[in-house]
Amino acid sequence: MRMTETGGNTFDRAYDGTAYWTLSLYVDAERLAGVYNKDLREDPGKTLRAAQLRHLPSFALRNAIDPLFNDIADRDFFGRPRDFLFAAGQGAANSGSAWTFDAAANAIRTETELVFEVPPDFSWVTEGVRFHCDLKRQLKRRVRLRRFWFAHSDGALSYHLSFEHRYGREAEPEAAPKRRDILRDPYGMQTFYFLSLLQKLAAPKEFVLGEEQLAALIDADGSETFLNPFLGHTTGIDPLDRIAVVHAGTKTGSTFWQFVRGQFVGDARLLLGEVFGLATPDDAALASLPRMTEVIEVPGLMLPRCRYLFHIDDERFFNRLLPVDPVSQEGLARKRVVREQCFVPFRDMIDEMTRPEQGPPAREAWLGAKRGQEPGLAWSKFDLTKTYEEWIRIGVFRDPDNVIDNEAQPYPNEPALKRGLHDGTALICYDAKDQPIDPPIPVHIPAYETGRADCLDYLFLSGFNQNIIDWLNQDTSEILDSIDPIYPTEDVQADERFFVRYANHRGMITYVAGSRSLEIGNDYLGTCPYAFLIHVLALHNEFLARDHEERSANKLVDIDARVHELRDGKADEALLDSSQQLETAINDLKLDSYRKYERHRYLNIFRYDTEAEVFEKLAELRGTDWRGEAMDKALQTLEEYARDLDRRQAKALEVEQRGRDERLGALIAAVGVISGVGTLFSLADFVQKHPRLGVPSAGAGAGGWAGWLLGNFGWLFGLFGLGILVLLAVLYRREILRALRQLFVRADHAGRNSLPDKDDGPA
Known part of the structure; x- marks a missing residue:
């Protein structure tokens, strides 16, 4: 039996035609420390490991999933793990008593049953044109939710909500329609647009804020503000404002981001308060834990930091993206399957609405318009099934290998026609009015299927991979670029046919035709553990x-x-x-x-x-x-x-020091020169008094002899000093000249600076 949050549970099967969508919110360590005044980075391994061991639901989640993580990754960090899984929505005790292992194991497989209610009409803006989409009736899609936490090595936390939608089996709560309707086809417009809108909830590009909301963004003081649906703001963007999330069995719901906020706040209170034992702040403080960031594709819009992961279990989509030859069963290049002829009808219909030959380009265009709405493009025009069935019936396609009386004959059966379209040998010899076409037109549509052309699948898949809701508005080159995966990238990898993966700057998308790891992981994480580990580590690193x-x-x-x-x-x-x-x-x-x-x-x-x-x-x-x-x-x-x-x-200081030394040397030299001149004057006076060397006169007394000694000593000392000055002047002539030149240059520079400016008039 299926589990709700208050009932029993069982193990899930991964059914074909199921989309697993994981939305991940990131709480960085500094933000967490700022609210709780406690930094888990102090010893995250010890702190988080102890909390996981104490909390049996988290321990059970670890026992179920960590072996799969460890199979594909080396998570040994200095002999211990560096990150930890924690169960969400489970307190420290179970209904007031201690957890048991069985109760904890059952609790981590608990699901929440939800219904997503999507309005029948919504709009977006792309390439200057506002497109209006009318699905004719409100969509009510059944969705199952699982939640859990991932604690990183630096104390950061990521919060994960995994939504499961089985569009191929039980797409809507009400009973299956009694008559065939393309809009209720599991692979029709309703499913394609529902899956596209899920992406837009997390990454709403191709949308703009409503006119009223945009006008209210500018405060009285002119400062720019932002609108944030996580905080309950109305944005004027249809997916954010009008998609309601309702708990199964109830009639009241909320917008998607209000729902996410309620889940996050409640689960954060249990994890941080009861499991980690931290003091629990109020709801507003808990809601502030995810850092808000501007959505650059939608000016004026803010959302919590988040990334998403899609894991789509769908054999049909998988075979579209890794096509095989229907005869040889060998792999085909995608360009062999995606042919221009497949998409010309769709391109022409869009151009007819948005770029008419007569008149200016359209500012608005309607898809699936109600009767009487003009201009409009009815959904029936996108269903080529009846067109191809009629062409087959009247024999538009002819087999050039089966000629009777010089006329190519219709294909005898559907498999033969499929082979001819795939090989490119089929001819269109007659038009829809049975008029001959001369010469016949060769037609090559490798993507043709019995009863229809699957071109619509490729339009959707290429847009979905790039988070483009305007996927009808593409040409062949855009489709080929968008279905070129990040893995596999080589023929050998493609031949293995395990999975095919795509990524954009907001999320990663994986398609599988079946997966053992998904069968295990969907019971606990709501997605494939292998894909999730890539996603969560890349999220943290980013x-x-x-x-x-x-x-x-x-x-x-x-x-x-x-x-x-x-x-x-x-x-x-x-x-x-x-x-x-x-x-x-x-x-x-x-x-x-x-x-x-x-x-x-x-x-x-x-x-x-x-x-x-x-x-x-x-x-x-x-x-x-x-x-x-x-x-x-x-x-x-x-x-x-x-x-x-x-x-x-350092060089400048060295030069400055050398300059000071040179100036000091020049000063010493100048003092020496001045001293020398003074000595010369003294010497001249001495010479005047002692005109010659020699011995004193015979009549000189003791004073004469003393004067003679003093005079001779003075002459010798003066001559020696003068010689030294001459020698120094010769040896250091360059330095003396440079120093004197610097003095004259500075004196001249100081004199010039003291002159009045011409514009100032006389000083």
């Missing part, structure tokens, strides 16, 4: 890199300002201190980068080539690696520039 980018950018601004101070300042001791502070700031940023980013960034830990390759592709597509590399490169550039400035400052 937001970790974005936070590192923002944090580093702010610090790099300060470092850059210090670099400018060094570049523009004069060389002195204070500037040397500033240079040392700059070096400290750079080293602190490097250390912060290691502690908060490099240490907690997941490397490619996957053992299998398939998962490892997809993980690398996701990192490349979402810019995870280049964000960190860009910050590192910017830091290295500033560091090199700072070192260069240090070298320049």
